[in-house]
Amino acid sequence: MKKFLSLIVMAIAFAIQLPAQIVTVGNENSSITDYGPIYSLYNNSFSEVIYLASELSAGTITQISYQYGVSTPLVDPNPTIYMGEVSRSSFSSASDWETSTLTQVYSGGSVTYNQGWVTITLSTPFVYSGANNLLVAYKSQDRVYEEDLLFKQTATTDTKMIINYDDYYVVSGTMPSSSSGYDEAFTTRPNTRFTIVGTDEDYCYPVSNVTVTNILSEEATISWGIIDESSSTFALEYKLSTDDDESWTVASSSITDTFYTITGLESLTDYDFRVYSICSSGNSSYSTGSFRTAPSDDNMLTFPYEQNFDDIENITNWTFVQNTSGARWFFGTAENNTRDENDELTQGGALYISSDNGQTASYNISTTTYAYAYAYLNLEEGSRYTVDFDWKDVGESCCDYFKVYLVGADYELSASSLLNTGAVSGVLNNQSTWQHESILLPNYSGAYKLVFGWKNDGSIGNNPPAVIDNLYITALACNPIDSLNVEWTVDESEAISATVNVYREGEDDASYILEYKTLASEEWTVVEGESPFDLSDMFGATGYQFRVTPVCGSDTSLTSNTLLSYSPCVTAQLPLEEGFEAAFFIADAAISNRAAPACWNNINGGYSSYYFYRTTTASYLHNGTGALYFSGTSSSTTSYVFSDWMISPKVELTGNEQISFYIKSPSSYSTNKPVIDIYMCNVAEQDIASGADTSRFVHVATLTHPTLGTDYEVDLANLVPSDEEAEFDYGVCRVALAVRAPSHTFVIDDLKIDAIPDCPEVYNFAVSMSGVDGAAVTYNTENITDSGVEVVYAAASEGEFDPESATNSVIIPQDAELPYIITGLELGETYYFAARQACGGVFCATQTLEMPAFVVELPYSENFDDSEAEHGFTFTGTGSNTWFVGTATNNTIDEAGNPTTGGALYISNDNGTTAGYNISSSSQVYATSAPIAFGDAASFTLSFDYKAGGEGTTIDYMKAYLVPIGATVSAQYEITDYLNRTNGSWITFSTILPADYANSVYNLVFYWRNDGSIGTQPGACIDNIAISVMNCGAVESVSAVLVEPEEG
Structure with missing residues (x-):
């Protein structure tokens, strides 16, 4: 869309004595009322409506009317209307915006809608050929929102109206869906009347589609289109926008092209212009518009630009766009962060927000404010620029803050709304002490405004507001990269390699420093050379981080942002260890409908509220920064289906492997103790391809947890079919954890699939008091060998406990009933216990039993x-x-x-x-x-x-x-x-x-x-x-x- 704003605001002054007809589109007696063209429930809205050529007639549209449907008046303070001819007859979706063929036809001030037909006279009549359909766009902004201020509508068989609406930002007419608001499609259309003036043979057609291009500091080019081939000679006049209507200067009255360049202009000055056709029967009506010339070199900041705001009387080339009261930008001495060569604060100043004319860096929290401070930059093609400054700002975390923006030099800022385009920083607030910000500007060229934008919402907040000091803007001597990507390759032997491609405009043979590492590693591998980089012997199913620094002779540029890329999923080597440290994501939506670790699949096959996901809550973790969390239910009467599968990467199984993991409850509960089924599936010939492939899995074990508490314990299962008669083809397999019955919430961490050791560990070893002189010993019996379990113990009074040299030892047979009771302990004494498999395994962690003084x-x-x-x-x-x-x-x-x-x-x-x-x-x-x-x-x-x-x-x-x-x-x-x-x-x-x-x-x-x-x-x-x-x-x-x- 040609969004002319104040730069290109067209207006045609018609003085035509031809007969006009009124065309009504829609059923005036319809009982339907709805939002559109204005969505009054929100402060800002933008609508597009399509009218078919068969519903209209050719001619010049001079007025548009809408049938307002309710008795409460609607005041639209600053509407803008656009029209254009389009080939489309409907919208395909709520965001299917027409953005390239529209001309502004009205921006003439406030419109009040009272019940019935309300007519708007276009400031620029629109010449409609009748050959195409007509699209009307209506932009409404800065209204006081009110519910149910509706227009009469007529139903349509398809989508002929779409609206974007937003409370906080003025909706962009060039890209409505880029705002923070909402898109909505309608199968109704507002009842609309068009006043259309016909033409006769002697009619002198005005020019159409007037645009202003190549706006420089001293000149601008005006271009236009012709409606009728008989139009061949044109005139152009211009004046200062501040001058009266008697001050037009004729640039030329014999133009035979459809463009003209006005020269000799002043920089940063507003001009009006008008173009008209010259005919034998007289001149056409005017097509008028306005523009502002670009800044000159004298208006631009020069690079490198350094401003510490210490000499506030001589700061030039900065402009403030803000209200005359409330929180506003000031140059002042209430704040300062500039230091001299002795690291002592100078007596200088800063740029800051103030509500008391700069006396203090503080703001009136209860008043809504938008304020901008900007300067012009001329960015040269092929150069990259950085902006550095010190800042502090507390404000309010959600709503009182400042941002840095880069917008076109002709972009009009408004103290009544917040910029919603061009941000080059995030929200800056929540800091009461000085911080430093460094920004790499986008790779643009031409004239731009660098903008510091402040916003507060008039609710709550804390001082100070935005404060800026020690601003430094410079062109980099060595440009950073433009982009970085990684291409992965897996050969027939499942060896993995990576090709790292670095892109920097105009630097095909440049040298770079490439650094890369796995997510789990702390050390970076460093390689220097030209792009592309070929890396071999990479691990599979692993998250790698990459970053690049360009080298320019003896200088280097900024290091790029870190790129995270996951290597392909190949058959994992045992032991497979998963600590759930990296972020989960959906790699294959045909299988997973929930995020999972790299090369895993997460299938939520039951009720959507019960599923696996990653948690980073510190109290839930066994190790590291992440764990696997199952969101379940405590209801013992739930009728919801549970079918949730967390499926491992491919692993090579032989029948001598086990799966183990730590499990706990995040809180105490007594119902729905978790029941987890372990499954496995051979995928050597055919991998799983959808969630339905869980039917191929073979049951391994059912792990119950009747006493699961808030302390981690170990689950263990040998990876063999639970049906001893079943045949299973080992090889490349996947292993699954499945919740298939109502289960309470639980957490799993540090999962491992590995070969069963000859003499395994003893898991979940626990000791508790039994009777008046005994200890009850329990442990996980899943992996106990026929040698049994050796338990050793000693009294604390005997000195430091060493399991290897402990003299009290008991061998518990493999088939012994647990708990196993060890007697002969003394009341009031503390004992240490440890256990290992009697085949010569490693002792588990020592357990302590404190015997009470009496029982x-x-x-x-x-x-x-x-x-x-x-x-x-x-x-x-x-x-x-x-x-x-x-x-x-x-x-x-x-x-x-x-x-x-x-x-x-x-x-x-x-x-x-x-x-x-x-x-x-x-x-x-x-x-x-x-x-x-x-x-x-x-x-x-x-x-x-x-x-x-x-x-x-x-x-x-x-x-x-x-x-x-x-x-x-x-x-x-x-x-x-x-x-x-x-x-x-x-x-x-x-x-x-x-x-x-x-x-x-x-x-x-x-x-x-x-x-x-x-x-x-x-x-x-x-x-x-x-x-x-x-x-x-x-x-x-x-x-x-x-x-x-x-x-x-």
Whole structure:
């Protein structure tokens, strides 16, 4: 589109006495109202509408009218309208903009729309041939947005209107979709009237499509088109835009070409011009426009340009475009960062934003402002330029900031809107101390404006605003590269090589320094020579970084940005190790619909919210900077499908390989413990090509995690089919982790596929207390050899622990039942344990077991009646409501059925005097029993009496936990639900504990919390705790089958 702005603003002054006709396009009685041509819900909009030639007639369009559909007026303060003839009859999409054939026909000021037809007289009538379809573009800007200010519309069978709308930026008429707004397509079109003036034989046609080109500091060329072949002689007049209408100068009245160059002009000056045809019957109407001449050499900054703003009275060639009040640019001495040869600050100044006329570098945060400071640059072809400066600016992270722009010298800046083109820096703010910015300008040539643009949104922010000092602009002695790319090659033996191509305009034989490395490496490999660079022996499935520095004799240029390129996916060498360190991406959308590491595939085949992705959250990582995160659900009743596959690169398998990885939960939970299936597939002859190819995979193992917690543990599986009778062709394969059942969230890190060692490690070795003198030992049994596991241990009191020389050793057979119990330990002592396979493997990491000073054995009971006896509970937490053992309440009954005079465990806010809590004071407190040893039994019973008031179901309440000694209270150790609102009555809680609790030591923990709002008394009260062994195991399930009696 020819976006003339103030440079090319056409206007034709018609004085025609020919009859006009009014053509209406659309159904005036339509009940449809919608946005278009203006999208009033946003401050700025740009629309394009197509009208068919069959709906119009040829002639000169002098007016356009729209049928406004609502009673609330719409004021458009500064509309611009364009027209053009086009061959298209519809738009193919919401961003299918016509940008090259339009002429501005109206920019005549504010238009107010009241209900009914509203007519706009074009400032430049448009000569329409009738041979093509007509496109009308309407640009609306800087409106106050209002909802549902709609126009009457008529439905269309295809897309004849598209609109881009935006709140923050004026929509570009040259490239609407480049704004930050939204594109929308419509199958309605605004009802429109055209006033069209016909022609007669003596009509003197005006010129068309007037343009201004080759605008220099002293001259400009005006060009135009002709509508009728009879037009052969033309006249051109011009004047200063500030002069009155009596000041036209005739440049020529006998022009026989369709262009003319006006000379002898002043630089950076606005001129108006008018062109008309000269006919025997009289002259045509005027086609007028305006332009601004380019800056001269005297208006340009000279290179190298150095400005420290210390002599603010003599700074020239800078212009400010800003309002007369509010935050504005100033040269002043309120800030300074220039230092002398002794590194002492000078008494100079800076360029900064100020709301108090430069007295301070501070701004009125509550006033919306756009302000620009610019200077002209003349960039020579073949040279590259850098801009360096010091700066600081706090502002507001989203909305108060400054940027640096490079726009054409003729670009008109406006203090009412933010530039949305030409940015050469990012957002600069959030810095209260001096920073340094270095910018390589784009490879442009010609006259440009270098612009510092400030914007604040009038909401919140912090001082100082933008401050700039020590500006330095220069042409580089050695130009940087223009582009860099890498081409990868894989030969028949799967050897990988790379060709690095460096491009720099006009420098085919230049010398360069090439540096490259893998993502995992810290050292760069350096090669110097000419482009292209041929690199061999590259790793497969690896991210490589490349950067280049041009060499010019004894000088070098700027080093390029680092290019990241991934080498091709070939069969990976074992061990295959994946730490999920590099960014994920989708390499082949036919297979993956989620991002994955290089050469991996990630298939989200179930519900879209449950899938694998990369996390960088530090608390989730086992090592490095990344891990594999599965986003799952805690719902135990979900009906969503789970089918999520993370598929490895190709690896060579022989049947003697294993897969291992670290896995943890990011938080405590008790439902949907992860179930991960391991699969593998032979892809030697045919690789996977789509998500449906998961059906080719063979099941290896199902890994369950009934006790998975927030600490990493190791998963391990030998890569052989789970069906021992199944045949599998080993060779080049892919291995997959699949989640195929509802699963909670989990994290995986440091995955490895490698050969099974002759004597493997012992994984997930753990030691916990058992009984009163024992240790329960567990480990992953997946890879245990027939030699069994050697466990060594020693007391800390014996000195430094060395597994190789430890004297206490136990060999646990391969088929031993776990946990394996080691007895004979002493209470109050600390022990160290380590384990390895008895075939001579490496000891795993040492585990520490701290034995408590005493342990309570079963049966355990506590009624809190004996005030002299030690009850064993300790109390922790925060808040004024705390646990106490006292006699304020009691539920113990003697043998005669009468209440005793004993006590209970309860919440109190007055040091146990009463069993009540301060409802308005929030608390979270714990009562923790002495360690309780659960012996070897099939099941156990646990019961206690309780009463509680509280609030709601989950606001003020109590819960009970059985927590393994040394562990932290979490949801996975709950044995009750929320306990509260017993209406002052004692209730007995009773449960049967399965054999999972056998041979371990636990603390019984009672937890109380209240939120400090409302509630009822009392707080939690506990009495008559009892835990005992069930000599006869509990029945876990009952089923019955109906058997029909036989006849006869």
